[in-house]
Amino acid sequence: MPKVAAHSGAASPVAVTGMGCICAAGNSPERVWRAMRAGERPLLPHSALGDGALPFPFCGIGEACFPGKRRHSAADTLALAEYAARAALARAQLPIGTMEAAGVVLGTTAGSALHFIESYAAFKAGLSSGCSDRDDYFAANLALALPIPAKGPRLTVTDACTSGADALGLGMDLIRHGECPCVICGGADALSLVPHTGFARLMIYDDRPCRPFDLRRKGLNLGEGGAVFVLESMEHAGQRGADIIGYLLGYGAGADAYHLTAPHPQGRGLASALREALAEAALDARDMAFVNAHGTGTPDNDKVEGRTLASMLPGVPVWAGKGCTGHTLGAAGALEALLSLVALTQGIVPCSPGFEQPDPETMIRPTTEEAPTRTPFALSTSLGFGGGNAALLLGAVPGREGA
Secondary structure (H helix, E strand, O other): OOOOOOOOOOOOOEEEEEEEEEEOOEOOHHHHHHHHHHOOOOOEOHHHHOOOOOOOOEEOOOOOOOOOOOOOOHHHHHHHHHHHHHHHHHHHOOOHHHHHHOEEEEEOOHHHOOOOHHHHHHHHOOOOOOOOOOOOOOHHHHHHOOOOOOOOOEEEEOOHHHHHHHHHHHHHHHHHOOOOOEEEEEEEEOOOHHHHHHHHHOOOEOOOOOOOOEOOOOOEOEEOEEEEEEEEEHHHHHHOOOOOOEEEEEEEEEEOOOOOOOOOOOOHHHHHHHHHHHHHHOOOHHHEEEEEOOOOOOHHHHHHHHHHHHHHOOOOOEEOOHHHHOEOHHHHHHHHHHHHHHHHHHOEEOOOOOOOOEOOOOOOOOOOOOEEOOOOEEEEEEEEOOOEEEEEEEEEOOOOOOO
16 A cells, blocks of 8 residues: 655645545536536526525526526535535445444535524514425534444534535544544535625635636635545555545634635634644655645735735645636635645646736735646645635555545
């Protein structure tokens, strides 16, 4: 079994043995990767969200990608999580005994609501119940209801748009501290009128395909999706002869404690998260093949994130992928970590869809053409409302190709 190179002082690596995902760009890691490389910009018109939607397009999942999904509701979050989890488990081929000992950690934003818009509408109409039990669930149900016989720790993370990344970090911690040999973790969010309207009212939504870090950027395109990893301790993966896809090597989190929706002007929390992730893996900026930036396309986020990356990771290529996937909210950190691992495995840093004109204020120039990776390590960053920041450090398996 190939092993990741050891680094003095590094925390133990955690093996990735399964991955699954779904978003507007595709319903598997391979399909999303192909869409990313092709520069696809999958957008649905606002009317797909219903008559009350404001006129901004979004990266929604169509029936061709996920048959049977005919509505855009927060209640679909569970279905997206289940889809990605089943795909990841099929890839990992976990024995039943291992699945029973596994933990489950899932991040979400939409799933943190006690009531969704359907319930609120029913309340206003004077009805006692306006939707089914499946529509009206607590956040914990997202983790507990996954149809797998996992009896280990079950956690739901609701930390805005870093939720998916934080779920992976917590999964790493559970394994490293011996709580369980395996963790099924990631993030999921379906889109509904609530976040769509909220981001539009904040005036950080683009009415065209978004342009992260571009001089002309106006805002984001919201998206939806799910991404799930199967993580195992190196010992457990080795004992069962698992096919290792890659490694999670480091995780860092940092709070800005500055503003409800705006990042700290000096990127204080992001800088802390990056330092922690690098220290945990005993690596530094020179070891990174690229950083997969959060890159929402909003003026403040891109300026602060760009300056922080330019300062802490000088010369490291920056890849921004939300021009293809949209901003998948609580799924974003997990989806972008997954795509980062695919990129490392393929040995390719892809283009950044939508970026054309550099903005001097961001101090970075994201990728505009493909380039080969020069090392087997990369970072993926996430920033969220409330001042949350997360960084994941991933590693490729030497000599391995394919997702």
